[in-house]
Amino acid sequence: MNHSRRQSYRVKRTLVTLLILLAVSGLLQLPIRVNADNENPPYAYNHCCDSNECIFPSECKRPGPCSCRMPCDFIIINPYAQVDWSSFGQYRAALHNHTTHSDGHTTLPDAVRDFYNHGFDILAIGDHNVVTYRWDTAPTGALRSLPVLMSTEEKEAIYDGTYGRSGIFADAIFPGHLGPQLRRPQPGGMISIPHVNEQSHPDRGREHILTLWADFNNEPRQTPSQVFYEVERLGGLSIINHKGRFTRAWVHPRRILRDGHGRGWVASNDPTIIRRYVEFYRDFPSILGMEIFNSLDRETQWDRILWDNILMRTMPNGRKVFGFSNDDAHNCEEVGFNWNVLLMPALTESDTRIALETGAFYAVTRVDRRLRVNHLRPDGRDMLYKGNERTRFLLEQPTPGIDNIVVDNNTITITGRDYDRIQWIASGAVIYTGSTLDLNLHRSEIAHNYVRAQLINTTGVAMTQPFGIWEACSYLASEPAMP
Ligand SMILES: [Zn+2]
Numbered sequence: 062m063n064h065s066r067r068q069s070y071r072v073k074r075t076l077v078t079l080l081i082l083l084a085v086s087g088l089l090q091l092p093i094r095v096n097a098d099n100e101n102p103p104y105a106y107n108h109c110c111d112s113n114e115c116i117f118p119s120e121c122k123r124p125g126p127c128s129c130r131m132p133c134d135f136i137i138i139n140p141y142a143q144v145d146w147s148s149f150g151q152y153r154a155a156l157h158n159h160t161t162h163s164d165g166h167t168t169l170p171d172a173v174r175d176f177y178n179h180g181f182d183i184l185a186i187g188d189h190n191v192v193t194y195r196w197d198t199a200p201t202g203a204l205r206s207l208p209v210l211m212s213t214e215e216k217e218a219i220y221d222g223t224y225g226r227s228g229i230f231a232d233a234i235f236p237g238h239l240g241p242q243l244r245r246p247q248p249g250g251m252i253s254i255p256h257v258n259e260q261s262h263p264d265r266g267r268e269h270i271l272t273l274w275a276d277f278n279n280e281p282r283q284t285p286s287q288v289f290y291e292v293e294r295l296g297g298l299s300i301i302n303h304k305g306r307f308t309r310a311w312v313h314p315r316r317i318l319r320d321g322h323g324r325g326w327v328a329s330n331d332p333t334i335i336r337r338y339v340e341f342y343r344d345f346p347s348i349l350g351m352e353i354f355n356s357l358d359r360e361t362q363w364d365r366i367l368w369d370n371i372l373m374r375t376m377p378n379g380r381k382v383f384g385f386s387n388d389d390a391h392n393c394e395e396v397g398f399n400w401n402v403l404l405m406p407a408l409t410e411s412d413t414r415i416a417l418e419t420g421a422f423y424a425v426t427r428v429d430r431r432l433r434v435n436h437l438r439p440d441g442r443d444m445l446y447k448g449n450e451r452t453r454f455l456l457e458q459p460t461p462g463i464d465n466i467v468v469d470n471n472t473i474t475i476t477g478r479d480y481d482r483i484q485w486i487a488s489g490a491v492i493y494t495g496s497t498l499d500l501n502l503h504r505s506e507i508a509h510n511y512v513r514a515q516l517i518n519t520t521g522v523a524m525t526q527p528f529g530i531w532e533a534c535s536y537l538a539s540e541p542a543m544p
């Protein structure tokens with residue numbers, strides 16, 4: 062009896078002592094030492110914390126994921142990973158334009174010749190609520206004029222480049238654009254993207270959705286989601302056009318609204334607007350992205366802010382949203398101010414689709430009003446809203462181009478031409494200016510798992526697509542414990 066009572070007393074005393082020790086160690090934050098080799102997730106512990114340099118040493122001695130403050134490798138999701146910069150061609154694509162089949166002033170054959178003579182390689186005619194298949198095939202939908210088509214012979218000659226380019230761009234090299242480094246693997250044809258439509262009914266015309274490779278035409282009162290759904294079901298792709306027109310960011314941009322900010326800033330930072338688009342990109346993988354430049358950057362001048370706001374919410378989920386630069390030309394004077402350079406092994410329709418889907422392209426513009434690139438005309442007055450004979454001088458100016466992008470574990474390096482500076486942007490802010498971004502020097506600023514770059518000179522801007530950025534240790538550890 063005595064013996065068993067003594068035994069139970071000893072057990073109780075041991076338990077109480079253990080409990081006290083545990084409580085005290087918890088209160089004093091005493092490190093609980095565990096054999097790191099056996100019990101810690103090796104990646105998190107060894108990668109970040111097995112060193113005196115760790116900022117929070119007590120954190121490091123605990124098992125499990127820790128805060129990662131030491132030089133650390135990154136996982137970089139590079140949209141140009143499949144690009145062989147030494148052998149691929151750089152092809153200029155015009156993705157959003159109009160003819161007399163909707164509200165344009167140029168017939169379809171004349172529009173095709175305009176783009177061809179401006180040195181474009183890929184052309185999509187996206188008339189409003191009209192499906193354009195090929196240039197020699199009658200479009201379907203709400204045509205505003207009798208169809209005017211190109212002969213099959215002429216179309217084929219433009220495709221294979223045997224139809225001579227004429228006018229000031231007869232050499233097929235756009236002045237200052239691709240320049241002597243143009244790697245056109247053939248004398249220069251221009252191909253079409255089939256089944257293109259600028260679906261302009263959704264939300265009573267407040268959303269314009271450019272759709273490609275989808276034989277589908279929207280109906281009045283359809284919602285954007287219904288359009289995205291149908292296009293996706295048919296295997297097509299979508300791009301959301303000139304959002305600034307509908308956010309009203311561009312209207313009276315200097316009017317001060319809230320917190321001392323202008324109307325454009327407020328609209329592009331509006332949580333309701335941001336959420337609307339984030340949900341579209343979340344729900345429909347076939348939406349490639351959004352226009353970030355349209356014609357002479359009147360309506361889109363605040364849309365790079367919106368783009369960054371969207372990226373800040375989609376990139377942490379691995380959802381890339383690509384930026385596009387389009388003329389939205391309605392006549393021949395509006396051609397040649399914006400384009401997308403697709404990086405492809407050859408000029409084919411299938412490679413075009415791959416480049417668009419993977420983000421193997423960069424967007425170029427001659428006018429960026431927020432970066433004050435050609436925001437004024439030579440006489441000091443504001444840049445015009447649309448191209449005409451008074452903006453023709455812009456077509457002769459050099460614009461930046463990209464020759465190579467090298468990505469390793471910690472850095473991204475861009476080699477380009479015709480630029481004054483390369484800016485790197487994360488979470489909507491410029492975090493560095495220079496050709497090589499060292500991720501370790503900007504870890505705290507890359508808070509939303511992406512960076513993007515823009516090459517700028519006084520007469521043009523080239524923008525890369527976003528690079529996904531993940532710290533290797535925090536990526537592997539499920540929940541990085543930030544003290
Ligand atoms: Zn539109």
Ligand SMILES: [Zn+2]
Pocket residue numbers: 157158159259389
């Ligand atoms: Zn349009």
